[in-house]
Amino acid sequence: MNLNSFLLMRHEIVLIAVALIILIAEIFTSDQNKGRIRGLAVILFAINTIIGFLPAETGSLFGGMYTTIPLHIVVKNILNIGTLIILIQSNTWLKTEENSDKFPEFYLLLISTLVGMFYMISAGDFLMFYLGLELATIPLAALVAYDRYRNNSAEGGIKLILSSAFSSGIMLYGISMIYGMYGSIYFDMLNPAMAMNSLTVLAFIFFFAGMAFKISLVPFHLWAADVYEGAPVNITSYLSVISKGAAVFILTIILFKVFPTISDLWQKVVWVIAVMTMTIGNLFAIRQQNLKRFIAFSSISQAGFFLLGVIGGNEMGMTAIVYYMLVYIFSNLGVFGVIAAISNQSGKENMDDYNGLYHTNPMLSLTMMLALFSLAGIPPVAGFFGKFFLFTAAAQKGFYILVLIATINTIISLYYYLLVVKAMFINKSETPIPYFKSDFMTKLGLGLCIAGLIITGFASGVWEMIAKISFGM
Helix, strand or coil, X not given: CCHHHXXXXXXXXXXXXXXXXXXXXXXXXXXXXXXXXXXXXXXHHHHHHHHHCXXXXXXXXXXXXXXXXXXXXXXXXXXXXXXXXXXXXXHHHHCCHHHCCCHHHHHHHHHHHHHHHHHHHCECEHHHHHHHHHHHHHXXXXXXXXXXXXXXXXXXXXXXXXXXXXXXXHHHHHHHHHHHHHCCCEHHHHHXXXXXXXXXXXXXXXXXXXXXXXXXXXXXXXXXXXXXXXXXXXXXXXXXXXXXXXXXXXXXXXXXXXXXXXXXXXXXXHHHHHHHHHHHHHHHHHCCXXXXXXXXXXXXXXXXXXXXXXXXXXXXXXXXXXXXXXXXXXXXXXXXXXXXXXHHHHCCCEHHHHCCHHHHCHHHHHHHHHHHHHHHCCCCCHHHHHHXXXXXXXXXXXXXXXXXXXXXXXXXXXXXXXXXXXXXXXXXXXXXXCCCCCCHHHHHHHHHHHHHHHHHHHCHHHHHHHHHHHCCC
């Protein structure tokens, strides 16, 4: 292996370098100057994000275990942007006294999970995929349990690690059956060899069930609400946006590349799971008062919308998934950014607490409203175009009833998103959240989300660029 081949893993190498620099800085920095590491981490990650956009070679390594194509690079860059916004939004929270002695670990754990997701995305076989999956999951459980002064944070971490171990076991059983039948775990070799038989169907069901746990698809979603509520707000946003986006993308890749010969089967499974996920996620979201649980069930419903692109099984479906992932990151991080700002200031996280928020904090209310409108898919906000393309991908394959059910679910979701808007703009409160001035990093994080929503919504070049590299998947 020469240097050029090694640089195919540029995204992972740069991330590991960032983690090492933060670790060395943490070791050699005195306690009085440790606060500078927060700024250093954000600057280093911003440099990493910029490097990700430089021209890069494509190819494969380790006999095909690791592959990189332009679509992989775009998805990694999208995840880098989302993680950078989360790091910026976390700055205020990491300044608090309770985090003063452990915030370097936050950066190291977060970057470790992202490295794992990058290896998942570039996996060319099930072994690399599984190694990346575990590298992404284990540090994530530690992050959920990061707040040692809250019992439900530790409870959330334990629930995540147990559900992940259970789902990994199910998935590995399916993968072992595939290896037993076809003698290979390489995606490219499995594609022509895969045949429809009872064992293949069983292996697919085990594999899909394991992935459904990771994405929190119904009926494998029961862990999500408790984990989301227990985790610190910024970790919840990472779970619901970055982790979910990477898992949906790699599931789509594997369905397209490994299981195309049984597409008639998995399309039926995805159809049923999509309907259940959209509907049950929506119905549970309506009942929630805690905003983190509210967004947890909302994100379960959003995962169901992603499946409309998966079931398309074509370039249009893949393009719609990547585009909606980009829109979803800006929308959800906009919502979480406002929740985190208010939680850090007042500790309030319930919907009733937001009554009259517009009269005391108008800019936060407007940001929240724009992000919620995007999640709901109200035109002309970016989320509308994202859902439109997902619906189109499913309709192109003739899934008209599924599109109709998704449209009904969009209307239901509009209702509960508007409940938050109503609380902020119409409901009265005798004790509203008082006015507070957000710091620079909070404003920067929210500003990036709004700019992202505007650019992805109105710049057609974003869609065309993704469509161009999705062709041939």
